[in-house]
Amino acid sequence: MPNYDESKVPRFELPSILKFRGMNVTSAFQWVNHGRSKILELYRKEVFGKWLPRPDRISFETISRRDDALEGRAIRKEIRITLAMNDGRSHCANMLLYVPRNAPKPPPVFLSNCFKGYHTITDEKDVLLSGGNWSGNPDFNDETRGTFAGRGDFRDIVDRGYASAAVCLHDWFPDHPAGWGESALNLFGDFSKMEGTHAEYTAIGTWAWGLSRMLDVLECEPLVDASRAMVCGHSRLGKTALWAGANDPRFRMVISNDSGCGGAALSKRCFGETVEIITGGFPHWFVKAFHQYRNNEAALPFDQHFLLSLIAPRPLCVASASEDLWADPKGEFLGAYYAGEVYRLFGSDGLGLAKPEPPAVDVFHTADVSYHNRSGEHNITPVDWKHYMDVADRLWEC
Numbered sequence: 001m002p003n004y005d006e007s008k009v010p011r012f013e014l015p016s017i018l019k020f021r022g023m024n025v026t027s028a029f030q031w032v033n034h035g036r037s038k039i040l041e042l043y044r045k046e047v048f049g050k051w052l053p054r055p056d057r058i059s060f061e062t063i064s065r066r067d068d069a070l071e072g073r074a075i076r077k078e079i080r081i082t083l084a085m086n087d088g089r090s091h092c093a094n095m096l097l098y099v100p101r102n103a104p105k106p107p108p109v110f111l112s113n114c115f116k117g118y119h120t121i122t123d124e125k126d127v128l129l130s131g132g133n134w135s136g137n138p139d140f141n142d143e144t145r146g147t148f149a150g151r152g153d154f155r156d157i158v159d160r161g162y163a164s165a166a167v168c169l170h171d172w173f174p175d176h177p178a179g180w181g182e183s184a185l186n187l188f189g190d191f192s193k194m195e196g197t198h199a200e201y202t203a204i205g206t207w208a209w210g211l212s213r214m215l216d217v218l219e220c221e222p223l224v225d226a227s228r229a230m231v232c233g234h235s236r237l238g239k240t241a242l243w244a245g246a247n248d249p250r251f252r253m254v255i256s257n258d259s260g261c262g263g264a265a266l267s268k269r270c271f272g273e274t275v276e277i278i279t280g281g282f283p284h285w286f287v288k289a290f291h292q293y294r295n296n297e298a299a300l301p302f303d304q305h306f307l308l309s310l311i312a313p314r315p316l317c318v319a320s321a322s323e324d325l326w327a328d329p330k331g332e333f334l335g336a337y338y339a340g341e342v343y344r345l346f347g348s349d350g351l352g353l354a355k356p357e358p359p360a361v362d363v364f365h366t367a368d369v370s371y372h373n374r375s376g377e378h379n380i381t382p383v384d385w386k387h388y389m390d391v392a393d394r395l396w397e398c
């Protein structure tokens with residue numbers, strides 16, 4: 001049973017990032033040249049798996065374009081991405097892209113993976129169905145069109161001058177324990193018989209790597225400024241956005257919305273979802289080594305502030321929802337707070353709060369590391385998006 005009682009949170013000492021396993025990092029110089037790669041390696045070995053290489057070839061093709069999308073506000077493209085290996089193996093994914101139509105210059109771009117299929121996150125009914133790489137995707141049909149469009153209206157994003165690109169997670173790795181056989185991992189080996197937990201690769205790692213491949217393509221897209229790319233994700237895709245940002249420094253800002261266990265929330269608190277519950281429910285998300293901490297969080301030599309610290313010194317947004325106790329809002333806040341140990345090496349204050357006390361619900365705390373706890377349930381909403389765009393404005397307008 002998950003614990004939701006703050007008084008039952010075990011006592012624990014949070015490991016220092018900079019002193020991990022005998023290190024003694026005291027400067028940004030040491031962190032960039034030495035410490036950071038140790039922590040990244042730790043996370044690859046014990047949590048999200050190896051970072052895949054680029055495929056031998058990446059090509060892309062515009063499969064639809066409208067210059068009058070969203071009542072004339074936007075140019076909309078659907079782009080088919082093909083990843084190919086010299087031995088003939090290939091893997092495709094479809095990307096939906098919205099760009100403000102009258103942008104004075106190529107705008108910054110938000111990249112995200114989405115659940116179910118991108119036809120569910122836009123209310124424009126003439127996009128293709130997406131997420132079809134999972135042959136059993138129950139949402140690959142017309143009935144689901146627009147069902148998640150309320151999570152963030154593309155109109156709000158293009159009206160604020162930003163572009164937005166999305167690929168369905170199933171196109172990289174179908175989100176179920178036997179999804180390996182239809183995943184992009186098959187570019188690099190034979191995963192057709194694989195099920196459950198692997199020692200070296202994960203679904204989250206593959207989704208995150210997919211975000212980097214989207215960025216490869218956007219770097220060739222003249223409509224957007226890919227040097228101002230921001231990665232965003234909700235829930236399991238919030239964990240994914242953090243991992244993408246940790247591995248790929250081209251993501252200049254990282255947004256973790258309600259990422260919870262395995263994302264921003266400290267595991268040692270054992271509040272809400274735990275390592276045991278998540279690895280049991282989603283065996284394909286984490287490597288085998290992470291399973292040693294099931295019911296054994298005290299043995300973790302690290303915690304999720306380590307993951308967040310890999311984003312430093314770039315802007316990071318961590319968000320919770322007040323009713324989303326499963327994701328442990330306080331634990332998410334503390335993850336963000338303690339990542340400050342690394343931000344401070346760069347002369348940044350991180351969250352810039354003197355004490356580890358979360359701001360009140362619906363206070364949108366904005367700093368180099370931003371945090372808010374929106375009232376309501378587990379979700380990403382236009383209210384969250386408004387804040388992310390405010391933070392983005394702060395970054396790009398300076």
Ligand code: GCU
Pocket residue numbers: 234235236237258259260261273278281326
């Ligand atoms: C489940 C899972 C969470 C995850 C969430 C989601 O609730 O336990 O870890 O974040 O799904 O992705 O919606």
